[in-house]
Amino acid sequence: MLSNFIFLIITVLAVGLFIWQIKKIRRNIKLGREKKINNNASERLNKLLLVAFGQQKMFKRPWPAILHGVVYVGFVVINIELLEIITDGIFGTHRVLGFLGPVYSALMAINEILAFLVIIACVIFLIRRNITKVPRLTRGPEMRAWSKLDANVILITEIVLMLALFAFNIADLKLAAISNEELAGSFPISNWLVNGLNTFNVSALEAVRSVGWWFHILGIFAFLNYLPSSKHFHIIMAFPNVYYSKLEPKGKFTTNESITHEIKAMLDPSYLVPTLPEGVEPQKFGAKDVEDLTWKQLLDAYTCTECGRCTDVCPANFTGKLLSPRKIIMDTRDRMEEKGEHPAIFRPNHYKEQGEPRVKVTEEKTLLRGYVTPEELWACTTCNACVEACPVNIDQLSSIMEMRRFLVLEESAAPTALNAMFTNIENNGAPWAFSPSDRLNWADNLFVNVK
Amino acid sequence: MADLMAKGEEPEILFWVGCAGAFDDRYKNVTRAFVRILEHVGIKYAVLGLEESCTGDPAKRAGNEFLFQMQALTNIEVLNGYNIKKIITACPHCFNTIKNEYPSLGGNYEVIHHSTFLQQLINEGKVRVAGGEAFKGKRITFHDSCYLGRANGIYEAPREVLATLDADLVEMKRSRANGLCCGAGGAQMWKEPEPGNKDINIERTEEALATGATVIASACPFCLTMLSDGVKNKNQEDQVKVFDIAELIASAENLNA
Ligand code: SF4
Ligand code: SF4
Numbered sequence: 001m002l003s004n005f006i007f008l009i010i011t012v013l014a015v016g017l018f019i020w021q022i023k024k025i026r027r028n029i030k031l032g033r034e035k036k037i038n039n040n041a042s043e044r045l046n047k048l049l050l051v052a053f054g055q056q057k058m059f060k061r062p063w064p065a066i067l068h069g070v071v072y073v074g075f076v077v078i079n080i081e082l083l084e085i086i087t088d089g090i091f092g093t094h095r096v097l098g099f100l101g102p103v104y105s106a107l108m109a110i111n112e113i114l115a116f117l118v119i120i121a122c123v124i125f126l127i128r129r130n131i132t133k134v135p136r137l138t139r140g141p142e143m144r145a146w147s148k149l150d151a152n153v154i155l156i157t158e159i160v161l162m163l164a165l166f167a168f169n170i171a172d173l174k175l176a177a178i179s180n181e182e183l184a185g186s187f188p189i190s191n192w193l194v195n196g197l198n199t200f201n202v203s204a205l206e207a208v209r210s211v212g213w214w215f216h217i218l219g220i221f222a223f224l225n226y227l228p229s230s231k232h233f234h235i236i237m238a239f240p241n242v243y244y245s246k247l248e249p250k251g252k253f254t255t256n257e258s259i260t261h262e263i264k265a266m267l268d269p270s271y272l273v274p275t276l277p278e279g280v281e282p283q284k285f286g287a288k289d290v291e292d293l294t295w296k297q298l299l300d301a302y303t304c305t306e307c308g309r310c311t312d313v314c315p316a317n318f319t320g321k322l323l324s325p326r327k328i329i330m331d332t333r334d335r336m337e338e339k340g341e342h343p344a345i346f347r348p349n350h351y352k353e354q355g356e357p358r359v360k361v362t363e364e365k366t367l368l369r370g371y372v373t374p375e376e377l378w379a380c381t382t383c384n385a386c387v388e389a390c391p392v393n394i395d396q397l398s399s400i401m402e403m404r405r406f407l408v409l410e411e412s413a414a415p416t417a418l419n420a421m422f423t424n425i426e427n428n429g430a431p432w433a434f435s436p437s438d439r440l441n442w443a444d445n446l447f448v449n450v451k
Numbered sequence: 452m453a454d455l456m457a458k459g460e461e462p463e464i465l466f467w468v469g470c471a472g473a474f475d476d477r478y479k480n481v482t483r484a485f486v487r488i489l490e491h492v493g494i495k496y497a498v499l500g501l502e503e504s505c506t507g508d509p510a511k512r513a514g515n516e517f518l519f520q521m522q523a524l525t526n527i528e529v530l531n532g533y534n535i536k537k538i539i540t541a542c543p544h545c546f547n548t549i550k551n552e553y554p555s556l557g558g559n560y561e562v563i564h565h566s567t568f569l570q571q572l573i574n575e576g577k578v579r580v581a582g583g584e585a586f587k588g589k590r591i592t593f594h595d596s597c598y599l600g601r602a603n604g605i606y607e608a609p610r611e612v613l614a615t616l617d618a619d620l621v622e623m624k625r626s627r628a629n630g631l632c633c634g635a636g637g638a639q640m641w642k643e644p645e646p647g648n649k650d651i652n653i654e655r656t657e658e659a660l661a662t663g664a665t666v667i668a669s670a671c672p673f674c675l676t677m678l679s680d681g682v683k684n685k686n687q688e689d690q691v692k693v694f695d696i697a698e699l700i701a702s703a704e705n706l707n708a
Contacts, residue, residue: 060629251602252551256516260556263520286514315632320648379645382512382637383597388628404514417642418513425518429504430470431641440500442472442479443486 007089007217014221021228021343025302028340032295033283037244044243047393052242057391061309067121071158074114074121075235078165081111085217095172098184108185112169115162116189122155129155136308141359142327147306150230157226161219168212170194171205178202228343237303238392244296245393250384253401258283286405289366290336293402300394301333310386310396321379322359325386325396331371332399338365368403377404378415455497462497464563465530467540467549470505471672477679478672484701485541485565491706492577496539502529508544511552513638520556523548527558541565541697543598543671544636550603564599565697566609566670573615580703586618591699592664593620594655594678595630596671609670612696616703621662631655635673656681660691667693 050056055072058065084097097104128134129151138148169190174197176183197205227233261273276282287293310325311317317324337347364370377400386396407413414422421431429436455462466489472482489496507522530538538560540546550562572578591613599605606627613620625631634644634651644650656678659667667682669675672695679693 249547249551249603251547251598253511255520255552255555259516259520260524263517263524267524285516313629315634315651315654316645316647319644319651319654321645322647323645375645378642379647380637381597381632381634381639381651383632384601385597385629385632388601401512401514405516406514408514409517414513414515415642418515418638421509421513421638421641422515422518425505425507425510425522429522430474431505431509432470432474434474436501436504439468439473439503440498442468442482443498 001092004090004092010218010221011086011089014224017225018228021225024341024343025228028336028343029295029298029302031291031336031340032293032298033291034280035294035296037296040247043247047245047247048239048243051245051391051393052238055391057389057393060389067124070114070117070121071125074118077107077114078111078118080107082217082220085213089217095184101184104184105186108169109188111165112187112189115165119159119162122159126152126155136312140308140311140324140327142324142330143306143308147231147330150232151306153226154230154232157219157223161216161223164212164215164219166190166193166212167208168216170197171200171209171212174200175202175205175209178205225344231304231306234303234305234392237299238305241299241303242393244299246395246398250387250397254398256283256285256405259285284406285409286407287399287402288368288406288410290332290339292406293332293367293399297395297399297402298332298336300396300399301329301336303392303394304329304333305392306330307391309389309391310394313385313389315381315383315385316379321376322373323376323379325400327359328372328376328396328399329394332367335367335371368406372403374407374413377407380404460495461534463495464497464537464539465533465535466496466498467506467538467542467545468498468503469540469542469545469672471676472541473503475672475676478675478695481541481672481675481695481697484695484706485697487701487706488569488572488578488697488704491704492572499529499533506545506548508548509638509641511548512636513641523553523556523558527553527556530558530560535560537561537563539563539565539568541670541672541695543596543602544673547598547602564603564605564608564670566599566605566612569612569696569700570608573612578615578700578704580615580617580700585703586616586699589616589618589666590662590664591616591618591620591666591668592623592659592662593626593668593670593696594623594633594659594674595626596669596674597630597632597636599670600630601628609668609696612700613668616699618666621664623658623662625658631658633669633671633674633677635677640673640676650681652677652681653684656685660685660687665691666699667691668696668699669693670696 055065055069058068084095087096088094100107129137129148137151166189169187170193173183173187173190173194197208200208227236264271265273284292290298304326306326308326311327314323314325337343359373359376361371361373362369380397380400382397382401384397387394390396424431424433428434466486468482471478473479504526505522506526507519510522511519538549540549540562541564543564546562546564549558549560553560569578573580593610593613595606599609610620631654632651633655659678667678669678675693675695682688682691682693
């Protein structure tokens with residue numbers, strides 16, 4: 001049949017386009033520095049189950065967690081039906097899984113109830129974004145027109161997809177009733193709405209059924225290919241990102257090994273700096289641009305949901321400083337796509353092309369200064385609140401620290417007060433200007449003997 | 452430490468005093484209070500004295516990895532030279548740095564923060580807080596240090612220590628994993644804040660004052676300074692005091708000189 005053939009072509013094209021986009025994103029992420037992260041697979045899997053599948057960190061805020069949970073479960077479960085839709089589409093069958101009997105009925109019933117709840121959740125989300133304007137979702141220089149539009153596009157698409165699903169089910173039910181057939185499956189919500197189509201004749205019903213069906217599946221293909229340009233990419237990226245996230249205590253910052261070798265060679269001239277394997281560059285001191293960050297830090301950037309939970313708890317941000325950890329992550333993604341490739345046909349993430357940037361960046365074509373200003377970086381207290389808050393285990397602080405390192409080590413551009421602190425440590429072994437010989441003065445007048 | 456070594460003795464633990472513990476006038480009281488507790492329980496301890504130097508934490512958080520590693524490698528040489536196995540410190544920054552960041556540079560020790568240590572002493576019955584009466588009915592709120600709490604997951608130990616005081620322990624709106632920074636971390640202690648509309652320590656102090664507590668307990672020298680400044684800024688220094696948990700235990704034990 002012609003329509004089956006068309007469907008097959010569309011499916012192949014949609015999947016192919018998606019793979020093409022994923023390859024581009026892969027190349028972008030590979031711009032990053034190599035870093036081996038493969039230890040402790042079982043602990044990582046455990047985290048994956050809890051944080052990514054289990055949405056553990058969402059529950060810090062119960063209401064959004066419940067609503068998001070509905071959309072998430074709805075997404076996963078309804079997509080089981082996708083198997084059936086694709087099979088039906090290619091082979092011209094009708095509800096091919098219907099032979100599952102009661103299992104199929106249960107599946108359809110759950111689908112309908114979830115689809116209904118998804119619509120409600122999406123409506124509430126739209127209200128939160130556009131009417132009550134929850135601050136973390138709407139404010140901040142990084143929340144540009146595209147980010148806001150993106151969120152709305154996704155929510156409306158989901159509602160439309162669910163409506164298409166209902167249209168298909170209702171028309172199908174009605175047609176079955178007219179021809180006195182038993183339709184496989186159980187449809188609590190469509191059953192309830194079925195009389196809405198009472199005035200439709202058979203051909204109209206058939207039209208509704210096929211439009212609903214095509215709309216649903218084409219919508220899903222479009223959604224799939226829209227993902228890589230959207231914050232909604234997190235529905236895929238959250239899994240690898242959580243898997244590869246840091247297992248050590250949050251207070252442990254990375255050690256730069258090239259510096260260790262340099263110091264050791266300085267202290268001991270006979271020290272042999274290990275030679276690096278062919279093609280591996282020695283690690284720079286800090287990060288100026290995306291290729292100085294690790295691939296994991298770039299993966300972070302593609303995982304960000306732009307939810308603003310990090311910025312919302314950032315002490316620097318809510319006391320009016322310029323720093324917003326979400327902006328650091330979004331800047332990283334934007335710069336990566338400027339430098340590397342943009343995955344989609346359109347270029348949504350290039351904010352330099354979207355009017356005046358709202359922080360004082362320079363014309364430099366680098367992440368540091370071209371996107372992120374030193375003022376933002378110096379406002380960070382390294383408190384880890386952002387890292388703790390992020391539902392998809394992004395490590396905003398590590399990227400901030402790498403850029404700070406570059407400012408200090410490569411450009412000697414630390415604030416004056418911090419340079420004074422460095423000098424104190426060098427000269428007195430303490431960050432303050434005290435004489436090292438006073439280090440034991442606290443023990444004076446104490447009954448302890450100096451040991 | 453050098454003296455002990457000369458006598459051929461080895462201490463059970465090394466008390467890492469830290470720069471604030473050694474130099475900050477207010478915080479020296481905490482060092483003394485903690486040492487009194489150590490003496491009281493009769494543990495064999497030592498300090499490095501003049502051989503101690505900054506762990507390098509402020510340099511590292513400020514981005515000066517080079518200076519950090521210089522400090523770390525020098526300290527590790529001293530510590531390994533004395534064959535140190537176990538280190539105790541009252542400063543969460545020293546704690547975090549030595550525990551988490553020294554191993555990859557060759558310094559492997561068992562590192563304990565004084566809150567955990569005090570909790571152990573209390574659990575073992577070595578500190579009984581006989582004079583706990585002094586705190587009866589007093590309202591105390593505990594401020595989580597970022598480098599103790601989120602950075603290393605220690606939330607309960609300091610609270611359990613405070614619980615022995617028989618005081619009325621109240622929590623601030625943001626506490627434990629959601630705790631709010633005092634504003635000093637990440638080397639902010641040594642610089643002016645970036646332009647904004649409020650200082651972080653004022654925000655945190657307001658939250659602490661809102662609990663109605665008359666004692667704000669902390670377990671970090673920088674938090675202690677930031678919150679004391681905040682309380683002064685609010686002209687509450689006569690009604691509200693900021694103490695380290697070691698000071699509170701020492702005074703409950705009547706160990707204060
Ligand atoms: S670590 Fe830095 S960026 Fe993250 S919440 Fe704290 S101050 Fe903000
Ligand atoms: S970094 Fe994490 S917490 Fe921050 S906006 Fe992105 S997803 Fe949300």
